[in-house]
Amino acid sequence: MNDRSPRHRAPQRRPDRVRRVAYQVIRQVTAEGGYANLALNKALREQRLGGRDAAFCTELVHGTLRWQGTYDAFLARSVSRPLADLDPELLDLLRLGTHQLLRMRVDSYAAVSEMVTLTRAEIGQKRTGLVNAVLRKISQRTLDQWITAVAPTVEEDRLGRLAIAKAHPRWVIEAFADALGDRGTGLERLLDADNEPPRVTLVARPGAADVDELIEAGASRAKWSPYAAVLQGGGDPGRIDAVATGRAGVQDEGSQLVAAALAAARVDGDDADWLDLCAGPGGKSALLAALVQQRAGRLTAVEPLEHRADLVRANLRAIPGDHLVLVGDGTEPTWPAGSFDRVLADVPCTGLGALRRRPEARWRRTPDDVVELRPLQEDLLDSAITSVRPGGVVAYVTCSPHPDETRAVVDAVLGKRDDAHLEDARELFPGVPDLGDGPDVQLWPHLHGTDAMYLALVRRS
Incomplete structure (x- = not known):
């Protein structure tokens, strides 16, 4: 028997477990249209990854997806054929390796070796030579050197x-x-x-929890929202009793501010019936329900998809009061015109204001999405204005700063109506600087540390 027989071959190395989990999550996102945060959280739970392993896996996934387009530009210079001709699973392996080499403190030899081992386990021995050669070529330059080589000058x-x-x-x-x-x-x-990972921000839902309780549980007071606290160092928010019981939740501070602004706007007359026209998954609904409950009122939340309506109900479960969740189309109201005192129209949008927490969205969205969403956004705002009574207010909200999803929508709808007008919303954000020239408000990650939330306050006249 010669020395090359299977019996005498050294056993092949097993791939690093954390890298394998990260790669499989990336494949769910790129091949199956999954959402990185949902797929990653599920994988971390199922694989029981915590502490440093969870942090390493999170950076592998989010970083690779966030920098995908940049890495593709580098890889296009390092592979002898067009990237479009590569199998998608191979391209994701190369992106994952590139991220370790250029943006993580991983030894280049170890990074290449681990990715070769992972390639062998995931897609076979035949591809290991290409992965080894390409990643070694990538490792010969720093990130800045690659940018200089590939990008045009200023x-x-x-x-x-x-x-x-x-x-x-x-x-x-x-x-x-x-x-x-x-x-x-x-x-x-x-x-x-x-490109910076967002903080984990909590909301204490008034009447059910307060910020002091969150601070006692290890969070710190946030900068703008009176209901917000920041969970320092990340960690699982579910370990906090108020979050586990639904009396508090995870919610970006910008989302809290736009909901609180609607609640703080002046209305003439009654103030007991509020409407959330596009409610799922229910974070803003829960805050609004808690606020209207303090005025002995009720929130009606509308969501077209049953499974998302269930998420709204779950968010409202810990909020006192007789709040109502309807499954229906907000553009086709089943209630009489002028039924509500305040209406939130947090319309479907591209989500370009939340790229910090949705790393895959920047490469998944296209300009066509803006065009396709525009009619729905206009119809929902028009329906919201019809649903509010004279003297009441509507908050038109998007998690996108794209001009064609914000002021252009508002101007188009108001241009067709003579019974509503814009009011200056800046005074509804006390203490928050850099809100622009008004009358609408645009929050920004780099100025306010929030998602790029937009709000226009419309009054029915």
Whole structure:
């Protein structure tokens, strides 16, 4: 028997468990259209990864997805054929390896070796040579050196360079620049803020919990919202009793601020019937329900999808009061016109304001999505205005700063009606600076540390 027989071969190394989990989550996102936060949280629970392993896995997943477009530009220079000709599972392995080499403190030899082992286990021995050669080529330059080699200069094409250097599609950068109204340092600071992992922000739902309880559980007071606390160092929010019981929840501070602004706006007359027209999954609904309950009122929450309506009900479970969740289309109200004192229209949008927490969204969304969503956004705002009584107010809200999803929608709807007008919403954000020229309000990650939430306050006259 010669020495090359199977019996005498050394056993093959097993792939690193954390890297394998990260790769499988990335495949769920890129191949199956999954959401990174949901797929990752499920995988961490099922694989019982915690502490450093969970943190390492999270950075592998979020970082690879966040910088995907930039890494593809580097890989296109390192592979002898078009990236479109590579099998998708192979391309995801190369992206994962590139992230470790260029943006993580992983030894280059170890990173390449681990990715070769993972390649063998996931897609077979035949691909290991290509992965080894490409990743070694990637490792020969730093991130800055790759950007210099691949991106145009500032003089040639500033936005094109930012697209590579800051890992955002060019069309998104152009929309942000338009919304910011400047093409100076503010734009670059925004792109940098989008690439930073967001803080875990909690909301204490009034009447059910208070911020002091969250602070006693290890959180710290947030900067703007009176209901917000920040969970320092991350960790599982579910370990806090108020969160576990639904008396508090996880909610970005910007989302809290726009809901609180609607609740603080002046209305003439009664103030007991509030409507959340696009309620799922129910974070803003729960805060509004808690606030209207303090005024002996009731929230009606409308959501077209049954499974998301169940999420709204779950969020409302710990809130006192007789609140109502309806499964229905907000553009086709089943209630009489003028039934409500306050209406929240938090409309479906591209989500470009939450790129910090949805790393895959920047590469998944396209300009066509903005065009396709526009009619629904206009119909929902029009329905919201019809649903509020004279003297009442509507908050039109998006988690996108794209001008075609914000003020353009408001102007288009109000241009067809003579019974509603915009009011200055800035006074509803006490103590919050840099709110712009009004009358609408745009929050920003780089200025406020929140998602890029937009609010326009419309009064029915």
